[in-house]
Amino acid sequence: MKPAPFRYHRPSTPAEACEALAAELRDGAGAKVLAGGQSLVPLLSMRLASPPALVDINHLDPAAGLAAIEIRPEGVHVGALVRHADLLASEEARLAQPLLAQALAHVAHPTIRNRGTSVGSIVHADSAAELPAVLALLGGSLDVGSVRGTRTVPAEELFVGPLESSLAPDELALGATFPALADGAGVAFAEVARRHGDYALVGVAALVSNDTVKAAYLSVSDVPTVIDLTDVPDDDLGEAALSRLDPIGDIHATADYRAQLVRVLTAKVVREARKAR
Amino acid sequence: MSEDLHEFALTVNGVTHDLAVPARRLLSDALRHDLGLTGTHVGCEHGVCGACTVLLDGRPVRSCLMFAVTAQGAEVTTVEGLANDDDSLGPVQQAFAECHGLQCGFCTPGFLTTITAGLRDNPTPTHEQARDMIAGNLCRCTGYQNIVKAVERAAELSGEQR
Ligand SMILES: Cc1cc2nc3c(=O)[nH]c(=O)nc-3n(C[C@H](O)[C@H](O)[C@H](O)COP(=O)(O)OP(=O)(O)OC[C@H]3O[C@@H](n4cnc5c(N)ncnc54)[C@H](O)[C@@H]3O)c2cc1C
Ligand code: FES
Ligand code: FES
Numbered sequence: 371m372k373p374a375p376f377r378y379h380r381p382s383t384p385a386e387a388c389e390a391l392a393a394e395l396r397d398g399a400g401a402k403v404l405a406g407g408q409s410l411v412p413l414l415s416m417r418l419a420s421p422p423a424l425v426d427i428n429h430l431d432p433a434a435g436l437a438a439i440e441i442r443p444e445g446v447h448v449g450a451l452v453r454h455a456d457l458l459a460s461e462e463a464r465l466a467q468p469l470l471a472q473a474l475a476h477v478a479h480p481t482i483r484n485r486g487t488s489v490g491s492i493v494h495a496d497s498a499a500e501l502p503a504v505l506a507l508l509g510g511s512l513d514v515g516s517v518r519g520t521r522t523v524p525a526e527e528l529f530v531g532p533l534e535s536s537l538a539p540d541e542l543a544l545g546a547t548f549p550a551l552a553d554g555a556g557v558a559f560a561e562v563a564r565r566h567g568d569y570a571l572v573g574v575a576a577l578v579s580n581d582t583v584k585a586a587y588l589s590v591s592d593v594p595t596v597i598d599l600t601d602v603p604d605d606d607l608g609e610a611a612l613s614r615l616d617p618i619g620d621i622h623a624t625a626d627y628r629a630q631l632v633r634v635l636t637a638k639v640v641r642e643a644r645k646a647r
Numbered sequence: 648m649s650e651d652l653h654e655f656a657l658t659v660n661g662v663t664h665d666l667a668v669p670a671r672r673l674l675s676d677a678l679r680h681d682l683g684l685t686g687t688h689v690g691c692e693h694g695v696c697g698a699c700t701v702l703l704d705g706r707p708v709r710s711c712l713m714f715a716v717t718a719q720g721a722e723v724t725t726v727e728g729l730a731n732d733d734d735s736l737g738p739v740q741q742a743f744a745e746c747h748g749l750q751c752g753f754c755t756p757g758f759l760t761t762i763t764a765g766l767r768d769n770p771t772p773t774h775e776q777a778r779d780m781i782a783g784n785l786c787r788c789t790g791y792q793n794i795v796k797a798v799e800r801a802a803e804l805s806g807e808q809r
Contacts (some may be wrong), residue, residue, distance in 0.1 A: 376670060377651070377670075378651075407717070408709075409709075411694075411712040426717055427715050479782060479783025480783060481700055481761060484706045484708050565782075566782060
């Protein structure tokens, strides 16, 4: 099927993009931002979504800096037009926060990563996606702008439901900040998918520091879920995680199988994150 | 309501075309229907099969997941643009012919574009890397073995041509 007709905006600055988003919302049902299109275009083609307008941010003036990856004191800042492939290839980003590359290698296939944006994947808030779980685990944040100004949304306030972020319909995400790896901390990522590059049946990321052990889960619940496993004995990690998760069954995997993957992968990533310290 | 048409220039295989299409025209449809470049195939139309893969400024992308208007200003390369300048088969095409890397040929344009870019980034792939290079493309006929062989053969052929 083909997408339904929509009005097309092609702003050249973030301010123009915010204007267009605000105007569309004032006059009707509001517009959707078009970034890499790797999630949005399939939804439009299948007519699961038919917004009256799209705001294509692919032609924003590079001077706005939205295509930049910056290593800042607070972490790796990823602009809204940074493609997964660019973030995965960034040596600086990998050194500052190795979990990014570890997780990105599991995001779809290289061809999809050439187009899809890392920030788009966070706004899309798919609980089966890798980067929302990574942002949640690291305690990162998203910078968003609108005609009302800019604000920073912490990850724990970002993912509110299945495919639902807390952004207002006229807000534009400008960039995400993934906190850098602290001294003495270690991270690890693992997932099981039918084929490499498919959405995970279960994925787990771990962050181990001097005094905490945390794990984040994708494809287990409706939203990316972070669980504190500090002081849990190694042999009990899987069960401790399961006591706070309620794995869902669907056509891809039964709830029991997901529970088993949670047990196995939790133990594995915590072990590996410890080793990586 | 008649739909707004967007007028813009689209550069495909080095040739600039003037298009006037609705914003919702997928790049895959613009190539096939508006420009008559039917070498790009459309299988799933939601990003999964890879048959529609074209190069956008040299990088493989799914043309079914892009609107033609978004490709304005970029260089698009389709399978029609992979032949040598004298119209003989390019190295990846030649390797597919030699290795029997296709049967029905439906998936082939996507493999050819993907491998062309893959070998540019990594001219001497290992067997594992050759497999990896094509992991995002589906083929319902060949069982992939001969496609992997074709990747390795294309690497040899490109090496000879350099
Ligand atoms: C075959 C296939 C396999 C895939 N497999 C995986 C996978 O394994 N793991 C994974 O994580 N992803 C996967 N993806 C999705 C891919 O990672 C997408 O690129 C990503 O989810 C969305 O990024 P995008 O830039 O393409 O966003 P778009 O598709 O352009 O947008 C997605 C949503 O986010 C909104 N949005 C995007 N950017 C902004 C912004 N700056 N401000 C406000 N709103 C914004 C859009 O309005 C839309 O609602 C897959 C996609 C395909 C086609
Ligand atoms: S037709 Fe584009 S990926 Fe299948
Ligand atoms: S040759 Fe028929 S689908 Fe690949």
